[in-house]
Amino acid sequence: xxxxxxxxxxxxxxxxxxxxxxxxxxxxxxxxxxxxxxxxxxxxxxxxxxxxxxxxxxxxxxxxxxxxxxxxxxxxxxxxxxxxxxxxxxxxxxxxxxxxxxxxxxxxxxxxxxxxxxxxxxxxxxxxxxxxxxxxxxxxxxxxxxxxxxxxxxxxxxxxxxxxxxxxxxxxxxxxxxxxxxxxxxxxxxxxxxxxxxxxxxxxxxxxxxxxxxxxxxxxxxxxxxxxxxxxxxxxxxxxxxxxxxxxxxxxx
Amino acid sequence: xxxxxxxxxxxxxxxxxxxxxxxxxxxxxxxxxxxxxxxxxxxxxxxxxxxxxxxxxxxxxxxxxxxxxxxxxxxxxxxxxxxxxxxxxxxxxxxxxxxxxxxxxxxxxxxxxxxxxxxxxxxxxxxxxxxxxxxxxxxxxxxxxxxxxxxxxxxxxxxxxxxxxxxxxxxxxxxxxxxxxxxxxxxxxxxxxxxxxxxxxxxxxxxxxxxxxxxxxxxxxxxxxxxxxxxxxxxxxxxxxxxxxxxxxxxxxxxxxxxxxxxxxxxxxxxxxxxxxxxxxxxxxxxxxxxxxxxxxxxxxxxxxxxxxxxxxxxxxxxxxxxxxxxxxxxxxxxxxxxxxxxxxxxxxxxxxxxxxxxxxxxxxxxxxxxxxxxxxxxxx
Ligand SMILES: Cc1cc2nc3c(=O)[nH]c(=O)nc-3n(C[C@H](O)[C@H](O)[C@H](O)COP(=O)(O)OP(=O)(O)OC[C@H]3O[C@@H](n4cnc5c(N)ncnc54)[C@H](O)[C@@H]3O)c2cc1C
Ligand SMILES: Cc1cc2nc3c(=O)[nH]c(=O)nc-3n(C[C@H](O)[C@H](O)[C@H](O)COP(=O)(O)OP(=O)(O)OC[C@H]3O[C@@H](n4cnc5c(N)ncnc54)[C@H](O)[C@@H]3O)c2cc1C
Numbered sequence: 001x002x003x004x005x006x007x008x009x010x011x012x013x014x015x016x017x018x019x020x021x022x023x024x025x026x027x028x029x030x031x032x033x034x035x036x037x038x039x040x041x042x043x044x045x046x047x048x049x050x051x052x053x054x055x056x057x058x059x060x061x062x063x064x065x066x067x068x069x070x071x072x073x074x075x076x077x078x079x080x081x082x083x084x085x086x087x088x089x090x091x092x093x094x095x096x097x098x099x100x101x102x103x104x105x106x107x108x109x110x111x112x113x114x115x116x117x118x119x120x121x122x123x124x125x126x127x128x129x130x131x132x133x134x135x136x137x138x139x140x141x142x143x144x145x146x147x148x149x150x151x152x153x154x155x156x157x158x159x160x161x162x163x164x165x166x167x168x169x170x171x172x173x174x175x176x177x178x179x180x181x182x183x184x185x186x187x188x189x190x191x192x193x194x195x196x197x198x199x200x201x202x203x204x205x206x207x208x209x210x211x212x213x214x215x216x217x218x219x220x221x222x223x224x225x226x227x228x229x230x231x232x233x234x235x236x237x238x239x240x241x242x243x244x245x246x247x248x249x250x251x252x253x
Numbered sequence: 254x255x256x257x258x259x260x261x262x263x264x265x266x267x268x269x270x271x272x273x274x275x276x277x278x279x280x281x282x283x284x285x286x287x288x289x290x291x292x293x294x295x296x297x298x299x300x301x302x303x304x305x306x307x308x309x310x311x312x313x314x315x316x317x318x319x320x321x322x323x324x325x326x327x328x329x330x331x332x333x334x335x336x337x338x339x340x341x342x343x344x345x346x347x348x349x350x351x352x353x354x355x356x357x358x359x360x361x362x363x364x365x366x367x368x369x370x371x372x373x374x375x376x377x378x379x380x381x382x383x384x385x386x387x388x389x390x391x392x393x394x395x396x397x398x399x400x401x402x403x404x405x406x407x408x409x410x411x412x413x414x415x416x417x418x419x420x421x422x423x424x425x426x427x428x429x430x431x432x433x434x435x436x437x438x439x440x441x442x443x444x445x446x447x448x449x450x451x452x453x454x455x456x457x458x459x460x461x462x463x464x465x466x467x468x469x470x471x472x473x474x475x476x477x478x479x480x481x482x483x484x485x486x487x488x489x490x491x492x493x494x495x496x497x498x499x500x501x502x503x504x505x506x507x508x509x510x511x512x513x514x515x516x517x518x519x520x521x522x523x524x525x526x527x528x529x530x531x532x533x534x535x536x537x538x539x540x541x542x543x544x545x546x547x548x549x550x551x552x553x554x555x556x557x558x559x560x561x562x563x564x565x566x567x568x569x570x571x572x573x574x575x576x577x578x579x580x581x582x583x584x585x586x587x588x589x590x591x592x593x594x595x596x597x598x599x600x601x602x603x604x605x606x607x608x609x610x611x612x613x614x615x616x617x618x619x620x621x622x623x624x625x626x627x628x629x630x631x632x633x634x
Contacts, residue, residue: 034269070262077266189273192304192317195266 001115001152003046003055005080006105007039007062009071010125019226026125026224028092035071038120040078042180044187045150046118047079054152055116057081061108063101065089069203076198077190083203084108088215095126100208100215102134107211109139114175116157121146121179132179142172146181259557263319264326270303271330283336286463287608290455291418292342294376301373306347310355314367320564321498324348325505325556332509335517335605337612338463340506345414345464346370349499349620350377353423353440357483357491362442366421378419380410380469381492387411388625390425390492391434395471397426397441402478404428404441406471409453412619416467417455420445423482424471430486438488442480449474460611496621497573501560503620504576507584507613508553514609515546518591521606525596538594545587552580574621574629581617581626588613 012032020027049055060075061084062068072083086104088096122129136143144159151158157172162181208215236242246253286292300306308323310316331340351370369375386392395408422443430437453470483491522532532538559572588610592599599606617623
């Protein structure tokens with residue numbers, strides 16, 4: 001079974017985000033970018049399936065600017081076998097919307113015929129949480145979202161999902177789409193020898209035209225604003241003082 | 254952030270992995286290492302598994318056959334950890350000690366040890382300095398006398414990093430070759446537990462507290478003549494060559510330290526309020542931090558440019574000497590101001606900046622003191 005893993009290049013979670021002066025979005029020029037952390041978890045899960053002999057090949061695919069090549073190299077260094085880059089934008093500030101990404105992924109799925117798509121539940125830049133679900137609708141495949149455990153049993157996937165207040169285990173018919181949550185696994189490090197080996201693994205470059213998909217935006221961003229800055233705090237000298245302040249000044253107890 | 258002028262994707266990927274390792278494995282544990290006076294072997298082995306200890310060595314030993322630029326990324330990121338004692342433990346092993354074994358070692362010597370060195374199973378120290386000879390390498394007095402098929406070592410070595418816990422020691426000695434002092438220095442490999450080799454003292458230092466440092470004693474310490482590294486009498490030249498790498502690495506490490514100190518001081522002055530506003534609102538403070546940031550950025554660019562030239566095979570002795578002098582002093586200036594802007598907090602044990610300031614002090618002394626480096630620069634002006 002082949003596993004397809006979509007990976008997105010996003011602003012690194014350590015970066016202190018700055019909104020562009022014109023409010024059109026977040027400033028990404030000269031900012032450190034990394035693989036979306038949920039996608040890293042998806043890559044890790046795919047590689048584990050391969051190591052267990054359940055998967056035969058892991059293909060990583062990224063849609064975005066040319067620099068997403070680095071993100072794919074990371075997936076290859078972790079252990080993916082090959083990669084597909086669909087260059088769909090020139091400007092690092094252009095975000096391809098979930099529906100366009102899902103259409104492109106659907107086209108890649110038709111070509112590659114994987115038995116499983118493992119995707120992150122959402123990207124940490126826009127928090128859309130939509131691509132996996134849209135892909136499932138476009139393909140007519142079953143879907144299991146927010147996975148915290150994945151087991152493949154013959155023609156079914158047993159997926160434990162994190163839902164409000166607990167866990168739910170569902171059985172999904174293969175082929176299917178699984179979107180992964182934070183607690184599924186801890187992604188491995190890419191060792192330096194594997195980083196070097198990844199340079200020799202195949203990375204195909206494509207464009208949306210190759211798949212006949214229109215990626216022009218359907219949404220327009222009205223405004224992007226910084227969260228309000230936190231006001232300076234005060235240091236208290238003792239627990240008693242803290243309690244007094246919480247009672248008298250904050251009025252919360 | 255990427256440094257496209259000098260670095261490729263794989264360098265940034267390496268940087269990411271080291272940063273993650275530092276965040277996950279070093280930061281939560283290293284205060285304990287500072288108390289213990291050494292870095293646990295387990296950590297060094299984990300670094301070995303990730304390929305961090307074999308960046309430049311050939312693939313046949315598990316290395317990645319990369320060049321000086323990748324080494325500089327390692328050194329910078331380990332310096333950035335804020336635990337310079339941890340950083341130097343790894344960097345002495347990778348770039349100051351094992352280089353003697355690899356560069357001068359015979360195929361047999363390499364085969365016997367290099368895979369273990371790259372994996373972090375054998376940790377290496379280099380012992381050149383003596384109680385009476387530091388900057389003046391030719392002035393060493395430890396001797397190695399030939400006796401049949403052996404060398405017999407006598408003397409003592411001072412300030413040896415990894416000296417307490419190393420498995421392999423590359424030791425500079427004088428052999429009976431006659432001729433000028435520069436032609437009588439040789440390097441000899443001595444394995445841990447060789448009779449006659451002992452740790453005379455575990456040294457108690459101002460900083461680098463998670464790095465073990467020893468005074469070593471050699472008393473009729475007998476090793477087979479095959480342990481000679483390179484040709485007899487060529488040790489001085491080998492040491493001088495390997496010092497070049499050591500100094501680029503130290504310069505990169507200090508700029509990692511300096512940047513980390515500036516970053517945490519920026520965070521501090523932006524949140525610490527005095528006279529009704531954050532300290533950052535005072536020009537006196539933010540202009541000083543701005544200038545220091547500029548100087549660190551310039552020195553860092555010089556480090557990368559020199560590493561790239563070294564990787565391209567250029568002769569960069571003058572630049573390396575400049576870097577060692579420049580960065581060893583700059584890191585101390587940065588620490589001084591960063592402690593200053595932390596106010597009384599910066600003087601308290603337990604704060605990061607206090608530890609970093611103690612750690613930085615040695616950078617203008619060890620591995621080529623500033624004055625000695627400046628003489629090397631002056632000779633070439
Ligand atoms: C923590 C630590 C770890 C170390 N680790 C190692 C190690 O692993 N292996 C190893 O072999 N050594 C190691 N060293 C030794 C280190 O390399 C020496 O301390 C350094 O070379 C300086 O030598 P010294 O201490 O003997 O000082 P000296 O050579 O006595 O110098 C004292 C002062 O005189 C100045 N000076 C010396 N010569 C001149 C000159 N010609 N012109 C002007 N000024 C001059 C120096 O700049 C310095 O300021 C370590 C040192 C320290 C502190
Ligand atoms: C070992 C030790 C012993 C001490 N003993 C005593 C004691 O016995 N009794 C006591 O009351 N206190 C004591 N102190 C406190 C000491 O007086 C304060 O640390 C000192 O006044 C600085 O205040 P701070 O630490 O809050 O730093 P901050 O006031 O936070 O200052 C931090 C930095 O900002 C700079 N800064 C502040 N304001 C400005 C400005 N307007 N413009 C430009 N720069 C500015 C400062 O120069 C400093 O570099 C002691 C401190 C130490 C370290």
